[in-house]
Amino acid sequence: MKQYQILTPDAPQAEAFTDATAAVDRLTELYCDAVNFLRERFAEAMQDTQPDTRIRAFYPEVRFTTSSYAQVDTRLSFGHVSSPGTYATTVTRPDLFRNYLIQQIGLLLKNHDQPVYIGRSETPIPLHFAMTPETGMTVPQDGAADFTLRDVFDVPDLSTTNDDIVNGTYVAPDGVGPLAPFTAQRVDYSLARLAHYTATDPDHFQCHVLFTNYQFYVTEFEDYARAMLRDPNSGYTSFVSTGNQEITDPDAPIEIPLKLPQMPTYHLKRENGGGITLVNIGVGPSNAKTATDHIAVLRPHAWLMVGHCAGLRNTQALGDFVLAHAYLREDHVLDDDLPVWVPIPALAEIQIALENAVAQVTQLEGYELKRIMRTGTVATIDNRNWELRDQSGPVQRLSQSRAIALDMESATIAANGYRFRVPYGTLLCVSDKPLHGELKLPGMASDFYKSQVSRHLMIGIRAMEQLRDMPLERIHSRKLRSFDETAFL
Secondary structure, eight states, X not given: OOOOEEEOOOOOOOEEESOHHHHHHHHHHHHHHHHHHHHHHHHHHHHSSOOSEEEOOEEEEXXXXXXXXXXXOTTOSSSSOSSSEEEEEEOOOTTTTHHHHHHHHHHHHHHHOOOEEEEEEEEEOOHHXXXXXXXXXXXXXXXXSSSOHHHHSOOOOGGGOSOHHHHTXXXXXXXXXXXXXXXXHHHHHHHHHHHHHHSSOGGGOOSEEEEESOTHHHHHHHHHHHHHHHOTTSOEEEEEETTTEEESSTTOXXXXXXXXXXXXXXXXXXXXXOSEEEEEOOSSHHHXXXXXXXXXXXXXXXXXXXXXXXXOSTTOOTTOEEEEEEEEEEOOTTTTTXXXXXXXXXXXXXXXXXXXXXXXXXXXXXXXXXXXXXXXXEEEESOTTGGGSOTHHHHHHHHHTXXXXXXXXXXXXXXXXXXHTOOEEEEEEEEEBGGXXXXXXXXXXXXXXXXHHXXXXXXXXXXXXXXXXXXXXXXXXXXXXXXXXXXOO
């Protein structure tokens, strides 16, 4: 096999920074130099003959060392390391994560009074991840080029793209601890997947994410977005629909694509990502896991499930709300990452915001609120037609768990929120009661949807607006942090 020399950009020495903004500016400079180098060499390779050198560029990294146990505000769940040592993380797309990086690096500098070092890492940037849509360039599939692509350029390596850090199984081979929950390769992988599954660019995602399992919510969300764009005092600046269609004029048309993506996603944008993203994940725990696996790398401030469920109690009526305070996990999609014996706690800040939002929208409070809302355990199952099985098995388990509602997504979304340290919550709406003979039939469903979807969605939006007004350190509970956590949120 032919031996290649390696052509790389110049590698400047790592530089110490005590100012977070300056540190992120340097990360941006190093990243742009690296991806521009790859793009230029790739364009040349596509026009000329096979390169006689291997072409490689590297992610920038943040590195931090401390020799003392810092005395930090113990109320904070992030922004500091737990013990002396050296910590590092690779960084991608510093333009997209600029505010996040400035905040996280700033807290590290403040809490430890030690500089961070910004330099080039030893992790290559896969060529595919350097080709963002605005470049107009695409990487040919294997065999389409005149040479073997992986002989010249680095390609994605899934053996090093994993969730070991968030799963608590990461072992640093060189003794350097992780500074952030995700590596640059893992982030780049998810950014590419998000664009594929949602048909909107990751740049549009907002810090507050609503998940739903019905397309009916999308129409209501668009109507609300247009109303907000008509209000000059709303603070919302634009609305983004499938295919990156972005409007600022509330009366501007939006073209409905002939074929929707797997997870249609819509963004009501606000300055600094303070708006709301709605994701229609469809039905099933697999979709719920896929969506949250990838959205998690954007480090949202919170995500909530606002979908439909089966009511399990005779005292419930169609249209009643269910505020989950515990989850029975029979979805099985996270069994390898988060064992079922791990409890998924309710987060007080999220629960309060949701209950307040229900009271605000329904104009009910206190004891009267109990007429239309139950708080209790939500069961999530991976069998959509669970009612058709032998009733003694599932029904007995549901009764023993004290579950009050059942769906196919909520526990998955909550469990992945727990795993990824993203505050989570669930408010469901009862759409059928199969154990009591009220099935989800077409006529019933239409009347139910017309009367309940708007109110249910508005509750989710109001809860998110309350969370938006809270300091970030209040929302991110210490419940979500393990013994030895990364400094970055």
